[in-house]
Amino acid sequence: MSTRRCSLWPAGAVVVAAMAALLIGEMPARAQDTSAMKKQMLGQWELSTAERSKTCVVTLKNDSTAQGFRLELEPTCAAALPFTKEIAAWSIKGLDIVRLQDAAGQSVIDLTEVESGILEGLRSGEGIYILQNLIAARSLAKSMDQMIGDWSMVRGNGQSICGLTLTNNEATPDNFQLFLKPRCDPAVAGFAPTMWRLERGALLLMAANGAVWRFEADDNAQWRRTPDTVDPLILLRQ
The missing domain is CATH 2.40.128.10 (Lipocalin)
Known part of the structure; x- marks a missing residue:
């Protein structure tokens, strides 16, 4: 006499459980990636127009705020790049987006890495902006003078x-x-x-x-x- 084994879980529940296990397995890896990127971003950066005709020095800090992490903008930033008046904090979204945001956590500009130490973001109606390591940016300025x-x-x-x-x-x-x-x-x-x-x-x-x-x-x-x-x-x- 044959017997049939009955699954204790419906098929749909098995699929959901499998997906949950995958997500749980990914969470530590994502947390590690985010932590590494955050550490990489701490320090002084230059935010500029695509060709550096207008620049602003931004210092990204590790201190937490209600919506992200603290930052400091040079006093000249507002005149050089008026949209920076809205920036109150920074955060990392997803795995590779650095968000400069307002006090409510809304994006002022989102930037993604296009080369090592260089991030690029677009503001609709204005164009592309570049965020790059301050030392590298000043080295580029020196290079331009030499040209x-x-x-x-x-x-x-x-x-x-x-x-x-x-x-x-x-x-x-x-x-x-x-x-x-x-x-x-x-x-x-x-x-x-x-x-x-x-x-x-x-x-x-x-x-x-x-x-x-x-x-x-x-x-x-x-x-x-x-x-x-x-x-x-x-x-x-x-």
Whole structure:
């Protein structure tokens, strides 16, 4: 005589229990991830427009508030970035979102990591803002100062095809003026760049029509146009 074993739990309850077990198993890992990110974020950061034309120093602290953790903004922040007047605290949402929030806990801006030590967030109608380690940001500012001056654009064989001058004169809120010298190669003259900026370690030359040439520093402290070609263009300091 055969016997049938009866489950004490309905099938649906088994599924729910399994899902609950998975969630419980994930909770310690998520808590660890959040704790690690919080520790990584403590300290001084620079909040800025995408190209650092307007900046604000933010100090993220470990002290708890009603809605998150305490922070301090430099007195000049409100003038540089008016929306920072609303920021009262910071918190971590999910696994990788750093939220700068108002006193009620509502987001003023949410930022996510795009590179090590660099977070990016969007404010509707305003554009992209960058949060990065203050020391790294100031190093970038120094790098920008070092870019100002005369440069020569050469081909891979060393033939000079154009001279140009990078200035620190603001062309738009995020870009600086660039001037070509006379007798440039037609390819460069046709491109006709008028502005430049540094963006995440790359040098961008921009034309009035929106065209962009991107250069990256190579091992020889030269700037090579990317993507690379069999006949590369290289920028050399004059």
